[in-house]
Amino acid sequence: MNRRPIRCPEDYGIPLPDWLRCCIEHVPPGQGETCPTDTEALLAAAFDFAFQLHDGQVRASGEPYIIHPVAVADLLRDIGASASVIAAGFLHDVVEDTDVTPEQIEEHFGAEVRALVEGVTKLGGIHFTNKTEAQAENLRRMFLAMASDIRVVLVKLADRLHNMRTLGALKPEKQQRIARETREIYGPLANRLGIGRLKWELEDLAFKILEPEAYREIKQQVATKRSEREERLAVTVELLRQRLVVSGLGACEVSGRPKHLYGIWSKMQAQQKAFHEIYDVAALRILTPDLESCYRALAVVHDTFRPIPGRFKDYIGLPKPNGYQSLHTAVIGRHRPIEVQIRTAEMHQVAEYGIAAHWKYKEGGSPAALGNDAERFNWLRQLVDWQKDGGSEDSSDYLASIKEDLFDEEVFVFTPTGDVVGLRKGSTAVDFAYRIHSEVGNHCQGVRINDRLCPLPTPLQNGDFVQIITAKNAHPSLDWLNFVATPTARNRIRQWYKKSHREENILRGTEMLERELGRDGFDALLRGEAMAKVARRCNLVGTEDLLAAIGFGGVTLQQAVNRLREEIRLSSQAAAPVLSNEELARSVTAQADQASQPAPHHHVEAGSASPILGLEGLEYRLGGCCSPLPGEAIVGSVALGNHGITIHRQDCANVTQVPVERRLPVRWNPLADGGRRRYPVQLRIAVLDRVGVLKDILTRLSDSRINVSDARVRTNPGKPARIDLRVELASASQLGTTMDQIRAMADVLDIARSGIG
Incomplete structure (x- = not known):
């Protein structure tokens, strides 16, 4: 691609952030052409490169496409990402949407930027659906990309946030799909990486689309009480600030902060409370100059206001798995409960920006380069190791593990050396052992909890000291699968059995x-x-x-x-040759005619295991008008003359025409044949008239081992086709399942039960 010199900011004709304008203005002549090393030159060149490639492209809203990558780069700069990551933000769509190749990106911007752009491009094709297998495969691809360079997901999160901000131009169904992806995957992922600023906005934007009525109601309620709340907070802030100064903590910053709307709604749902019953709609935050001041400030808060029992949490001594640290307490201030958070400025940066705040990218973004921070991403390493070991054959298990590792862990226990390990609530010593290392789990023989020997299935509690007892000849037991709480442990146990x-x-x-x-x-x-x-x-x-x-x-x-x-x-x-629906129906019917025909009447021997109880050796037949099935309430109709008894469903229209004296109380015998007997049922299906639709329906029935004894197709030009199928089923519940399966097929318009002619 031929490059032209970078122009002055005004020549681009779109609004630019001040920092980007500054970069463009400070690029010396001739800079930014090939692999610029200066930060300003790199960013200016990446923007100009993207501007040229996206020139003429527009978004669904009609605005120039380049506005999107500029917004993504701006978000990345706000969370403190490095120059290479910001450059990848400018370029994240060029490989997918233009003719530029990854090799050309490397030629202009180096191997690091190329790797980031390629990683984001791979993630761009991932869409999460409700289909378990497809969703599991997409997640595998995402976490493998993250493991190679976790910075890739920073770009993806910024990309998703700007897309969420501008969803209004898309169709409602697409807005719903993207919002659901955001809530289920990207919001928890931002939380797991500790990027609170992105997490809160992603959740609120998804909340606005998925629950619009609840969103508007809470937003209005928050706004209605805002002036009263701000006045109350201002008085409390000033009082607390004065007390801190008197205590020698004048360097502390005290401020009020609003809770995000989705957090308020989630708490209302979880606690089954109304809005006025949620007291921490807003809270106080105290930023201290050092760690010691955090605990001194806590003492001042508890001395100034009455603390609420059971509401204190020390996330400094026991950080959350995503690195979050803070002291949380709740007190009574001005006759109302107030939540207070106390942390250092550095802890605040980590709470807002996560990995971008504490992680230096000098050696690239792989977990190997994390040094002391590697434990923060232990969950990611385990997910990737699982995939490499071939242990995730079951998609539902893999998704369960993702859910376990993306969402907050709830139990914190200690190793014998005092290290903290976060586990899922309900975890046992076996889960703990496998969290430490696969070999520890595989050779686990017993456990000491708080210096006492305990059974392996004992659930762990917050603050427990756990010591695993191992032996060389010990190995996993399949019984462990009955009590382990984490999919990771369950998978490792299965892996051991698989290999050994x-x-x-x-x-x-x-x-x-x-x-x-x-x-x-x-x-x-x-x-x-x-x-x-x-x-x-x-x-x-x-x-x-x-x-x-x-x-x-x-x-x-x-x-x-x-x-x-x-x-x-x-x-x-x-x-196979493609048959029309009519040809296929004739083939099915001919095959059924060749099979043995069931006798229309049944004779019940005394003492035999009859499917129908209450007939006492009489001949009977099942009514073709309603085709009763086991599990349905039935009634016998005594026919005039020598024609035996007809069995109807109790809700059959023909039963109302039968005099009461000719009705016989009967019921199905659940012990007759163990459910092996099959009964005919007629189904009428309305479908879009296309070649192959009947074959698709028959295949679905065959996969469920359902025999079709008759098939007829009626077509009418310009109207839906009608398919009449006679199937053989064991029970009413199987009928319901079968009808639901057929109803879910793409070309099926309607399905109903009909009488057998």
Whole structure:
């Protein structure tokens, strides 16, 4: 790409932050052309490069696209990011939205900026849906990118914040999707990295879109009480400031701060309280010059106001997992409770800006470069190690682990050397052992809690001193899976069994799969491409790994079978000729006609296990008008002449026409056949008329092992097609599940139960 000299700020024709204007004005002639090393030259060159590439592009709002990367870079500068990260903020969309290659970025700005831009570009394709498997895969990609350089996620968070600020130009459904992603992933991620300033705004913006009525109500209530609250806080602040000066703490800064709206709403929801019952809508903050002054200021606060019992928390002695430190207390001031936070200016920077406040980027952003701060990102290392070890076959387990590690941990315990370890509430010694190291967990034999021998399942409490007793010949027990609280520990236990009993697991998995699929063609199926694809979908290398995973429970048998059937269906669709819906219906009906036809009447032998109780050896048949199923209330109708008894659902319209004296009380026998018997039910389905829709429905039923005995299709040009299916089901609950599955398909407009003709 040909570069032209950087122009003066006014020539760009868009509003620029003052710091960026200053950078552009101070770039000497000839600077900023190739790999500038001066900070101002680097930032000016990155902005100019992005401006040229995005020239002519506009956002959904109609404004020039360059305004977005400028806003992202401005946010990154506000949180104290380095020049390379700010430059990546300017350039984060150029690879995806223009013809520029990563090699060209490296040529102009160096390898560090290229790596950051590539990392953000990879994250740009990640969208979180409600589909467990897809969401787990997206999260794996995100955390692998973060592990290579965690600064990548700083750019992504700034990008997401500006997008949230400007969502108004998008369609409502897209706003909802982005807001839900923000609340579920990016808000907790900003919190886990300790960047409170981004977390609060991300949560409030998502709250505004996802719960607009609640947002407006709380915003209005906060605004209505603002003058009264500010007056009350001003008096309290002045009183506290005077007391601090008298105590020799005149260097402390005292100020009021508002709580963000989502935090107020969350507390209202969690505590089931109304707005007027939430007392810490605003709070006081005291910034001290040093650590000692924090505790001296706390003494002054408690001497000035009456403390509320049980409301003091020392996050300085026991920092939160994201590095947050502060003293929290609640006192009664002017007849109302007030929350007070006390911390040093340095602690305040960490609380506001997280990793950007305490982490110097001289050696790059990988966890290896963190030095003493590496423990802050232990959660990230564990997530990445899990992936590399191949332990996350089950998507639901992986998502549970993400949720565990992104959200605040709730129990803090001590190692024998006095180090603090944060764990999930309900964690046991085994969870603690695996948090320390995999080998400690794998060789755990017992535990001392507060110098007393305790059972391994004992839940840990805040402040416990925990000492793990290990032995070389000790190994995990599958019983541990019944009481461990963290997915990390559960996964490590399964990993150990997977590695130490591989041959046994493969044999067990093979036997389980063979029993499910049958022996015919089983060996060929194991060697086939479909099985290999299933293994890859489960994040495994090959078929043997899949069989081992089935054997030790890392992948459920049903999960593997369902995915295998799907792969076989997809491959057969590619090879088979495309049939019209009518041709496919005739084929299904012909196959059903060749099968044995069920007898229309049933005879009940005395003492036999009849499906219907109360018939006493009489002949009966199921009414085709309502097709009753086990689990539904039924009634017998005694027919005139010698035609036996017809069984109807009690809500069947035909029952009302039967005289009471000809009605026979009957009920289903739950012990008749263990649920193996199948009963015909007619379904009427309205669908969009396209080739293949009936095949998709039949495939869905086949995957659920539901037999179809008749299929008929009726089409009418310009109108939805009607499909009548006769299926064989075991119970009313299976009918409900089946109808829900079909109703959820994309081209299905409606589904209803109908009478059997």
